[in-house]
Amino acid sequence: MPFRPHPKSAKGKIVFQEIKVALLARLGSRMQRSGESVTQLMQRRLMAVRGTIYDLQVRLQIEAHRQGIETAPQVVWISDGARGLWGLFERCFAPIAVGILDFYHACEHLNAAAQAYGNTLPNRTATQWFGRLRHQLRHGYVHHILKELDRLLRYASTPASAKLTLQQVRSYLKTHIKHLQYRKFKTLGLPIGSGMVESACKWLIVQRFKGTGMRWSEPGFDHLLYLRLAWVNHRFDPLFAKYPLTPTLYSPNH
Numbered sequence: 001m002p003f004r005p006h007p008k009s010a011k012g013k014i015v016f017q018e019i020k021v022a023l024l025a026r027l028g029s030r031m032q033r034s035g036e037s038v039t040q041l042m043q044r045r046l047m048a049v050r051g052t053i054y055d056l057q058v059r060l061q062i063e064a065h066r067q068g069i070e071t072a073p074q075v076v077w078i079s080d081g082a083r084g085l086w087g088l089f090e091r092c093f094a095p096i097a098v099g100i101l102d103f104y105h106a107c108e109h110l111n112a113a114a115q116a117y118g119n120t121l122p123n124r125t126a127t128q129w130f131g132r133l134r135h136q137l138r139h140g141y142v143h144h145i146l147k148e149l150d151r152l153l154r155y156a157s158t159p160a161s162a163k164l165t166l167q168q169v170r171s172y173l174k175t176h177i178k179h180l181q182y183r184k185f186k187t188l189g190l191p192i193g194s195g196m197v198e199s200a201c202k203w204l205i206v207q208r209f210k211g212t213g214m215r216w217s218e219p220g221f222d223h224l225l226y227l228r229l230a231w232v233n234h235r236f237d238p239l240f241a242k243y244p245l246t247p248t249l250y251s252p253n254h
Helices: 053-066 083-092 103-117 126-138 142-154 160-175 182-187 195-209 218-232
Strands: 020-031 037-049 076-079 098-101
Touching: 020 053, 020 195, 037 053, 037 195, 037 218, 053 083, 076 083, 098 103, 103 126, 103 142, 103 160, 126 142, 126 182, 142 160, 195 218
Parallel strands: 076 098
Antiparallel strands: 020 037
């Protein structure tokens, strides 16, 4: 987010700060006329904060408790591979939730490996190799991918410029191997993508706070974010419940 360098002046170079967003979604199932069961969003609650991962953690824990996470029949955590997010997961939700690494973020790393390796083999382009890796990942063969990366790292024909990326991707997949069991997750009816929160970031933050020429003071942004969250979480009216909604005849100008 773009912020002013000084609270009371728009002059100077823009200062960018990260806004952390989380979403709690309650999902259910609905039977179609065809007899097929489809997943349906029943309720969602959003949290957002301009601060550290620990600031987000406090808000997420409070909201999760309010939504009855302890008694939910199934809890799923989905996020990209950011260390801070998975640290939060391990500290607060690992005992009760299934951790899933967003499938499309995992595919981005596979594509990075394919592009780094390039067209080393004449009978396989980078695009073809990525397509095969993506298929293997989606259908639960992450161990095959790790073995192939190990072989490439040992090959003398592998370009030295590619080995760093291949090693990074291998370490990434190895770290999240428990969170990459997409075939199992889909069999259980669990979502494997974080598109819901990605979309929320756009309409909660980008559409309201990142208009052309917008630069915010920290207090101004924090106050408006608080009100926007109250609105999207259907808590705007209760927020002002102690204030009368009918206009008064008293004018402060008299």
